[in-house]
Amino acid sequence: MNEKYQIFARKYRPQTFEEVVAQTSIVKTIKNAIRFKKAAHAYLFSGTRGTGKTTLARLFAKALNCKNLNEDIEPCNLCQSCKEITASRSLDVIEIDGASNRGIDDIRQINDTIGYSPSGNYKIYIIDEVHMLTKEAFNALLKTLEEPPENIKFFFATTEPHKVLATIISRCQRFELKRISTDLIIKKLESISNELKKETEKDALYQIANFSEGSLRDAESLLDQLFCYSEGKITLSYINQALGFINPDCFFELDKKIFEKDSYFAFEFVEQIYTSGKELSYFVEELTSHFKNLLILKLNKNGLNFLSESSQKKYLESITYYSQEQLFYILDLLTNAISVNKNSFKKIHLETLILKIIKSKNIIPIDLLVKRLIELEKNVKIVSHKTSLSKESKTSEEKPVIKQEPQKPLSTNEPIKQEKPPLEQANKHQYEKVNFSLSKTKDIKVINTKEQSHYDTLLKFTQVELDAINKS
Structure with missing residues (x-):
């Protein structure tokens, strides 16, 4: 007789701890608890779907009741207990669906059967989706969970541990299963x-x-x-x-159009996605994943080794179109768009988003702009300092040397003549006086024509930078 077909999820379910994927620390803790005979009376396995919560609970139960454990604390899968647990027909390991057996009467039935002794080492209750139990059912389980008989174990599994009562969690040892890479x-x-x-x-x-x-x-x-x-x-x-997945080649085509700054391609591209019947929110998530891969490759050349050589070549070609700052900017755009329009992503939203991504080539990052302005400020200070030094040196060189002539004795009959100061000196005093009255300060700096043109050039450079930001 031909064997009945089994889906892959059941056919390739781990039957030993060694076959469990990505939960090394949890497996080690369970093995040590069995090896040193320190198994607690209640465990809570939590984590996202498909990570091995129920599988680990079954393996734990199998190892506790196995009669031929090896040195590595692996169940033999050959004894009567292991075979019955694998076939889900063991009387010592009872699996309960918390979604369909969630009432207080179901928990009372568990409390009534706890007194019966197991045929093996332990009697184990595995309650899947335990967060679905009602508050009354949880409260009915509290006393039994706190002081169960020595040969009774409770294994709980849930995808939403925050919905489990705190009084239940405090009575359990908790294992948080991580996503598989x-x-x-x-x-x-x-x-x-x-x-x-x-x-x-x-x-x-x-x-x-x-x-x-x-x-x-x-x-x-x-x-x-x-x-x-x-x-x-x-x-x-x-x-x-x-x-119905999205072909990655369309993303590589978009990379080329972004580099070419082809704004009209945004409307053609979105129309192509829209008419193909793709879910727009799913497309944006895939587009975000594409730019994430580009950023990974930009930061680490070996970051995409899990892809084939052909895909890596395409990514290596596309990465030449972007700078690291531009990729950060695009990812920020995409994540904000997903958070804002996650439930109602429309065609116009996607067109606007693609247009912004194409225009991102002209965007000057804020940190780069600030860096340039700081350098500009330093250059202005250096030029002004050199100007003041050159002016002081010129003033000392051009200062006239006054020769002292011997004074002639004045006669009493000659009238006293007051000597007038030179014209340049008079103008100089007047120039300083005017400057003082306008600037209200003693630090006077004169800017000549060459220095003025240099300042004008720096100011124009700043204006160009600011115009680029405003246009974006």
Whole structure:
């Protein structure tokens, strides 16, 4: 008789701790708790979907009741207890769906059955989606959870731990499962493809892993769906067509148009996306991911090693069109647009956004502008200081030397004549007097024609910088 088909998410579910992906610290803690016989009476597994919460709870239960644990604290999967837990028919490991068994009567039934002794080492209750229990059900569980019998364990799993009562959380040891990285998801999908002897492109696997957002179960389900659609090689173009993903080539075309400053292309580009039936909010998220990859490659040349060589070449070509400051500016535009128009992204919003991205080539970053203005201010101070020094040196050189002649004795009959000061000296006193009356200060600086033209040049340069900001 032929075996029944199993979906990838169930077929490739880890049966040992070694097969668990990306949760190394949690696995080590669980193993040590079993090795040193320090297993607590209640555990709470929380994290996003598809990261292994229920899987870890089952493995923990399997290891606690396994009769042939190896030295590495791995369940044997051969004894009667392991086989029953794997087949979900063990009387000692009871799995409860918190969404459908959420009332106080369901918890009372658990409290009534706790007194029965298990056939193995422990009797374990695994409550999935525990946050769905009502407040009354939580309160009914409090006393049992605080002082359970020695051979009773509670394992809770939830995607929304903030909805669980604080009194429940305080009675549990909590494990926060992290999202699985894109590299690890790609590695797992490659192993599945190799086992099934299916040929897949690396870019195709990256597209699946990126779309799954850290959920290995979602990635495995997508790969299962693609293998059902096609018997041949799984390529990136086929994935985009079958699952409705956006072709990355359109992003590389946009990069060229941004470099060429082709503003009209914004309307053609958005019309193409709009008529293809793509969700605009999803397109903006993918566009943000594209510019994030460009920035990663700008900061680290080896940052996109998980992509194929062909995709890396395209990114290396596109990165020459942008500066690091421009990429930061574009990412800021996109993230703000997503936060503002996430629920109602319209065509006009996307057209305006693409136009701003194309015009970003002319934007002068604020930090660069401030840096230029500081340098300009320093240059002005240096020029003014040199001017004052040159003026003082000229004044000392041009100062006339007055020769003292021997005074003749005055006769009593000659009238006394008052000597008039030279004309230049008189004009000089008058010039200083005027300057004093206008500036109200003793620091007098005279600017000649050459220095004035230099100041005019610096001021024009500042005006050009400010005009560029206003136009943007």
